[in-house]
Amino acid sequence: MSAHVLVLGGTGEARALAAALDSRPGTRVTTSLAGRVGRPRALPGEVRVGGFGGVPGLAAWLREHQVRAVLDATHPFAAAITGNAARAAALTGVPLVVLRRPGWRPGPGDRWHPVPSLDAAADLLPRLGRRVFLTTGRLGLAAFAHLTELHFLVRSVEAPEPPVPPHTHTLTARGPFTPGEETALLRDHRIDVLVTKDSGGEATAAKLTAARELGLPVVVVRRPPLPRGVTAVPDVAAALDRLRTVLPEG
Structure with missing residues (x-):
């Protein structure tokens, strides 16, 4: 049975994660989009559009679809989604990996x-x-x-x-x-x-x-803070590395 990974998407990093996971043997990937853009670009793997119904809905979806890991690669300002993902992961015991690209830093002349x-x-x-x-x-x-x-x-x-x-x-x-x-x-x-x-x-x-x-x-x-107890990785490679520690290949 393939390992089901849910990617919370809407960013370029989420697209790259979906592509990498879709090509990984023994892995099934579903990307979830909030539905705020009427015509999203095509994505590798399966796609679902729309909310889950808060923490209870997301937790139920993870159980029903036997999700083995959640990769949150949403926009850095999608605080509500990240908070729901953290609480649903804690309720279900499903590992959560959060990807947040580094913020900008001012330079000379800014x-x-x-x-x-x-x-x-x-x-x-x-x-x-x-x-x-x-x-x-x-x-x-x-x-x-x-x-x-x-x-x-x-x-x-x-x-x-x-x-x-x-x-x-x-x-x-x-x-x-x-x-x-x-x-x-x-x-x-x-x-x-x-x-x-x-x-x-x-x-x-x-x-x-x-x-x-x-x-x-x-x-x-400025960005909203991450939920208490949640740490983030900075890029796609680090997210895939973190995923390997909770979802070994093979």
């Missing part, structure tokens, strides 16, 4: 303003500029909807739903983007402040390079 939340970012913005490139995802725009004096450029894979700031221009696009493309975008839209979450990774880091080259301030929303 003008970063770290904040703990989207609400804190919104409070700070009026002091930093009036034309904002907002790259925090389409689901968090309500935190900025009251800023009626500012102009926002919002980029997301799918169009955001209201409430959004009244002066918002939306670009629907999927990265990665080059530093040159990001620099041109900031100049074309006369952006004077960037807002981003500390997602980490190379895929979305070009905007930070562009902001540094243009001398723009960057409001960086």
Whole structure:
């Protein structure tokens, strides 16, 4: 009987994990997606879309489908999913491996303003500029909807739903983007402040390079902490190594 591994996905790392596990003899992989993107890219192995119904639902799913291990490779800001995974794993005794890519670090020339939340970012913005490139995802725009004096450029894979700031221009696009493309975008839209979450990774880091080259301030929303007692590995190779310790091959 094959060993069933559940990957909590939605990131490039999750895709790489699914591909590696799908090619591993004796392993069956299912990737779970939250369903926030209407047309997700095809994935190796099996795919399920939608929530589990909280901790009880996830625990029941793990038991029903005889899952041998859970790999949480969700976005660093998917705190609720990671918390549910940690509690469901503890309830069922299923090993949990959490992958979190390292966060970004400011370098020479960066003008970063770290904040703990989207609400804190919104409070700070009026002091930093009036034309904002907002790259925090389409689901968090309500935190900025009251800023009626500012102009926002919002980029997301799918169009955001209201409430959004009244002066918002939306670009629907999927990265990665080059530093040159990001620099041109900031100049074309006369952006004077960037807002981003500390997602980490190379895929979305070009905007930070562009902001540094243009001398723009960057409001960086810090990551939520991991659940108590949970430690994370930094990349796909480390996640697969950790998995081998709880799910030996053969």
